């Protein structure tokens with residue numbers, strides 16, 4: 001569904017150039033649900049904006065749903081933004097019109113003309129996100145979590161194949177975050193929608209099958225959730241907290257470099273810029289350089 005290869009994004013202002021993405025590689029399969037994490041300023045939102053066609057990438061390769069985002073004309077890009085992707089933002093002012101009801105809000109982006117069909121689809125979507133009881137309420141009368149659920153219904157209005165969410169649980173409590181996660185899982189499992197979620201919420205990210213960490217505009221590591229030996233997607237269904245087991249993957253770049261996370265380095269006690277490498281039984285062992293060696 002998504003293929004980024006050496007993706008670069010440079011923001012140019014009058015005085016400075018900021019390289020927000022510095023050759024990012026990422027592949028996401030159709031029907032996958034995954035999280036993107038990383039420190040503030042690492043490039044997460046920039047990546048999401050590129051995937052959503054909201055800003056043009058500067059260099060590299062970017063394919064979404066078979067479309068080359070470098071080659072889309074302005075007209076094709078408008079079509080892409082409306083049909084291929086749906087966006088859920090943390091800031092609900094960006095998702096919803098405050099003076100419209102939930103039912104009206106969900107119909108705003110719909111492209112087809114038939115008013116009856118629009119209303120019917122909006123009702124179905126609001127039911128899907130558990131908001132049937134609030135269809136005639138405006139933004140003011142809804143909690144943050146409820147607004148977020150309406151925002152998900154809006155993002156689904158034109159049946160996107162890819163749903164992008166930027167900090168969807170950033171402004172809600174843990175219980176509401178779980179409810180939102182359940183909705184995403186349901187959309188992913190039942191409708192096969194590919195979902196990419198940018199989050200700061202580690203607990204939320206841990207519930208997803210795949211967590212990719214971005215550092216300095218590049219993919220730096222990846223964690224896959226496994227339930228014993230079963231496939232990742234199986235593990236998303238009804239696992240218990242105690243069965244969870246993570247496997248950490250680092251990205252090997254074209255120059256043969258691997259970036260280890262701070263947590264892994266701390267775990268093996270490395271605090272400087274030198275590590276010991278050994279090839280043992282076809283595996284590479286990385287360990288702390290012993291004092292006598294230094």
Ligand SMILES: Nc1ncnc2c1ncn2[C@@H]1O[C@H](COP(=O)(O)OP(=O)(O)OP(=O)(O)O)[C@@H](O)[C@H]1O
Nearest residue numbers: 011018019020038039040041042043044045046047
């Ligand atoms: N429109 C812009 N113009 C100039 N620089 C920008 C613009 N948008 C982002 N940047 C810069 O690009 C870098 C990456 O920003 P980005 O918002 O993608 O990071 P992020 O990981 O989403 O951060 P956060 O978690 O704080 O939202 C930062 O240095 C940021 O200042």
